[in-house]
């Protein structure tokens with residue numbers, strides 16, 4: 199990691215610590231947009247970090263971007279940073295300028311060809327301009343809808359907006375050829391969401407460890423009980439596994455396509471959620487089941503994020519199909535190409 | 543954010559990938575020549591002949607300095623060699639301990655004479671070591687060892703009993719952890735490591751059959767065995783520190799998650815055939831939960847491999863990573879318990895026989911060996927205790 203990235207991460211950490219507060223994250227659940235947080239990130243160049251310099255960015259690689267999203271996840275940042283980056287990358291790829299302010303995307307669906315029609319579960323669709331990929335008639339068109347028609351306002355388990363939009367009835371101000379296809383877009387989304395999940399998992403471990411040291415029962419801190427130690431060690435294993443899978447995928451995606459590495463990362467991250475959140479909650483007792491305690495900011499996000507950009511079932515099926523295609527003799531060569539610069 | 547449980551990505555260098563191609567060609571030839579039958583848990587299968595072949599290829603002790611028989615190659619190259627051998631189910635048990643543990647230990651703590659005497663022979667695949675740590679009353683609680691060495695003229699007189707010594711009956715030497723001064727307040731003090739040649743007078747060895755009825759490990763009894771001063775490894779009294787420092791190497795390698803890989807590989811052929819036979823479009827096996835279940839194994843395997851590689855890369859750079867290694871071994875060996883069971887369920891669901899062919903053979907072997915995965919080299923409960931310490935909980 200370069201020194202400038204290190205610095206950027208420190209800046210991010212500081213901004214999130216100051217502004218992604220309990221109140222701010224709770225306010226999102228009441229429908230409040232975290233303007234101060236967004237502005238602070240914007241002023242420090244973090245909202246455009248992944249974009250080329252001439253688009254106002256600092257041309258951060260995917261691996262560094264992933265490191266930044268881990269920090270965002272660690273602080274349950276109540277803003278669509280990943281979605282904004284995905285939108286920005288697609289616009290830049292299509293040679294288009296970025297409108298000012300935060301952007302979101304209509305989550306890509308490789309199985310679906312046309313954009314027109316309703317799109318469900320669009321992050322912050324009610325309030326942000328939507329970038330969507332239109333794959334109708336085998337073309338790839340990128341469209342920008344400044345104010346999409348909202349059918350219903352919904353939210354995920356963490357209270358992050360997930361709205362149903364009718365793009366057929368919405369006006370677009372941009373219609374440009376794009377070289378990114380839906381699968382690549384989905385994969386990039388999966389990678390970014392996995393990074394946020396890695397950060398949220400880290401925080402679950404940090405919270406649970408701290409709580410176990412501080413809470414006393416039977417005259418001893420919970421941490422003194424072997425049953426608690428064993429559970430937290432299992433949680434640490436899940437956290438570590440996700441971190442490793444995400445880092446490998448980020449590197450592979452930066453060097454090339456990295457589709458299968460990303461499949462591993464998103465699947466592994468989603469697979470970790472059940473055990474990790476179960477342990478984190480169990481260690482926290484009733485306190486962790488309250489609205490007052492912060493733990494739910496992370497666990498609710500993890501329960502939601504595991505479904506975004508493909509569940510573990512989606513990505514494991516992709517990997518399983520690949521395994522069956524390459525067969526018993528081909529599986530090992532396939533596995534050893536993962537995480538390397540050679541295309542899998 | 544804590545840096546403790548992070549596993550930065552380690553990309554393999556070009557030379558390692560070049561080596562991979564050579565190793566694959568070697569394994570193809572050996573398989574074609576019938577020199578081995580791929581096995582589950584093949585680092586528990588010993589073939590001195592196969593070990594000597596690896597030695598001749600320059601693949602044993604390959605990271606050691608040339609003057610000790612090594613090839614001065616990187617630990618990432620060794621990593622690639624190891625994962626290729628294990629995934630192919632090759633019989634690497636004879637030299638496993640000496641190449642993985644003894645050589646590096648002598649390099650770090652041994653005398654020049656010890657290195658010259660043993661390392662080149664290890665690198666040729668001709669000299670095998672056993673581990674003499676466990677005793678009837680010292681398992682997880684290793685510091686409870688009672689085997690004792692008393693000071694005598696020119697050396698030590700060793701008395702005690704070691705158990706579970708893998709392949710001691712095929713080994714030439716054993717590194718024995720013993721007490722060289724009485725137990726004090728600090729239980730870890732007063733322990734030492736002695737290099738014992740197993741043909742010395744006063745040693746008695748008895749097989750202990752494992753649950754499959756195979757002679758894998760042994761009971762080794764030492765009755766006033768003379769061990770010269772020249773066979774003390776490292777410093778007298780430093781035994782505990784020396785043992786602990788080896789753990790990162792011993793615990794994070796690919797043998798902690800690849801032991802039953804051949805079961806998975808052998809399942810894919812029959813599974814693809816079953817899927818091909820299913821013409822009923824409403825019953826599309828390719829997108830069935832079985833395909834997903836195979837994918838879930840691939841996901842876990844690929845992740846463990848990245849974790850293990852991350853440690854290998856950082857160990858090379860001299861980092862101290864015992865806790866991270868414990869994480870890999872805990873996750874990896876739990877995966878090793880899972881893999882054969884999942885493969886069995888997938889096969890049964892697809893109508894593949896559990897008892898025939900290559901798959902049936904490897905599965906049966908795996909089921910009988912899997913219980914050892916979460917015991918050998920430190921149990922998972924003990925590993926998780928170490929992880930908890932790393933978390934600052936104890």
Ligand SMILES: Cc1cc2nc3c(=O)[nH]c(=O)nc-3n(C[C@H](O)[C@H](O)[C@H](O)COP(=O)(O)OP(=O)(O)OC[C@H]3O[C@@H](n4cnc5c(N)ncnc54)[C@H](O)[C@@H]3O)c2cc1C
Nearest residue numbers: 673674675676681682706707708914917918919920921923
């Ligand atoms: C196939 C195989 C090969 C081996 N090869 C060798 C060898 O070559 N050389 C050698 O020296 N040893 C060898 N061993 C021994 C191995 O190192 C021990 O089995 C291991 O350290 C555990 O010790 P134990 O079997 O005495 O179990 P115990 O220590 O008696 O443990 C039994 C159970 O209790 C649990 N337990 C123990 N203490 C605690 C605690 N404090 N907290 C929670 N749970 C606890 C353990 O996790 C385990 O589940 C081998 C073992 C196997 C299975």
